[in-house]
Amino acid sequence: MRIAVPNKGRLHEPTVKLLERAGLRIENGAERKLYAETVDPDVTVLFARAADIPEYVADGAAAVGITGVDQERESGTDLDELVDLEFGQCRLVLAAPEDGEITEPEQLEGKTVATEFPRVTREYFDEQDIDTEIVEVTGATELTPHVEMADAIVDITSTGTTLAVNRLAIIDEVLNSSVRLFARPETADDEKVEQLVTAFESVLAADDKRYLMMNVASEDLEAVKDVIPGLGGPTVMDVAGSDDLAVHVVVDEREVFEVINDLKAAGATGILVTEIERLVE
Ligand SMILES: Nc1ncnc2c1ncn2[C@@H]1O[C@H](COP(=O)(O)OP(=O)(O)OP(=O)(O)O)[C@@H](O)[C@H]1O
Ligand SMILES: O=P(O)(O)OC[C@H]1O[C@H](OP(=O)(O)OP(=O)(O)O)[C@H](O)[C@@H]1O
Ligand SMILES: [Mg+2]
Structure with missing residues (x-):
């Protein structure tokens, strides 16, 4: 599968970064190169101007393309929008x-x-x-x-x-x-295209989530669980050589500030907050 990617301008960097986060790091993509490989042998990249990308996809030069809605509308092609990639607004x-x-x-x-x-x-x-x-x-x-x-x-x-x-x-x-992933209607449900959609969605889903890790004494576990909003219940593990438990949970970024205070009050210690690369649900 070939993906058309903006070769320069303000959309280039964020698109390359998104591909990388989705597990498709570009390889051998020296400046001014038209084609590049990715770490996935089935996926290659074609670099083109943001304005030309809809046409490349419509012509079949690339299976999918990443560009702004403005460019797709202006091109007069009638592509399917598969994912709103939430940049270039x-x-x-x-x-x-x-x-x-x-x-x-x-x-x-x-x-x-x-x-x-x-x-x-x-x-x-x-x-x-x-x-x-x-x-x-x-x-x-x-x-x-x-x-x-x-x-x-x-x-x-x-x-x-x-x-x-x-x-x-x-x-x-x-x-x-905003920038979207575009495809021709005929290829929109190809297996490889669907995998790409899942990969991008997992990156977007992870963007506003944080991973919290903490130590909790077993007698405090219920109090800690009570204040965790979490995507599903927390993961609770024994800590080797200690009576403490390790508690891991995914929470909305917006809730982190408040949750940390509640967790501390409930007895959690050593609280770590990290970003998440991808979240496949
Ligand atoms: N100020 C802006 N803020 C957010 N997104 C923008 C802005 N300007 C442009 N974009 C988005 O980025 C796309 C490409 O714009 P950009 O300026 O990077 O490329 P370009 O003007 O086509 O490049 P060049 O003229 O150098 O070939 C636009 O079609 C639009 O979707
Ligand atoms: O509302 P603003 O934040 O000021 O953004 C608007 C400007 O951004 C774009 O130009 P760009 O910076 O891409 O330069 P370009 O004309 O060289 O494409 C666009 O053509 C506008 O001129
Ligand atoms: Mg511009």
Whole structure:
């Protein structure tokens, strides 16, 4: 199975890291290489621009691809979304100069909108029956309203810093995006693809969980169990050469702060909190 992975830009690093956590560390993946192997002999990686990945998957050059929803929508391919990988969260928004008169999409009738996403932008205006001229640019979109190239833009925002620096205000949201695992509908339930989905889901499931280990005197065990929220009951083991018990449990990251205090009060000692690489349920 071949996976299409962003070759550069902000999605490259987190994608490589996710693959590694999922047990698919990339090998022989020198910079500028188009293909690489992974530790799994059945899985190879094809490096491509985030924008080209949907097309590579649609054409069958890769079985699956990792890229943003914005890129998949813009490509016009109709791929299946298998997993929301929960990074690269951003919004495509319609924005216009803060001090200008455009505050509603309808005011863009007969006007010009610049964007790196002409297809998504065209669909957005067509749906509302607004006749707008779309100018395709390949970067620095935020500049175009200030040099009379466009009356408004459709562009990506996450923190909002770039829009603010360029004195642009959001008029409407066009699309919400995050990075997903995409596949052609025909291959979405191949065995290897399903294994990949399970591996990614296990990484995501582990992200907001912590593994707690502690020592507990046997007479305190019930009190400790009472304060453990846990995914299922705790694992309780004898500690060699001691009357203490070792108690291990998985808890939600959000609960760790409170649980530790409760555990201490219940008599637990030597409490260790660690991250979890993967959690297969
Ligand atoms: N500011 C942002 N915050 C979160 N995600 C973003 C942001 N900008 C882009 N993305 C996501 O990352 C994807 C790729 O963006 P990135 O800028 O890394 O690549 P690119 O612009 O295609 O790279 P290049 O122009 O260098 O080829 C976008 O399609 C979007 O899904
Ligand atoms: O809301 P913000 O956090 O400011 O992010 C928005 C900016 O991020 C992206 O650019 P990027 O940094 O990827 O640079 P690029 O234009 O070179 O792709 C996007 O094109 C916006 O310009
Ligand atoms: Mg970019």
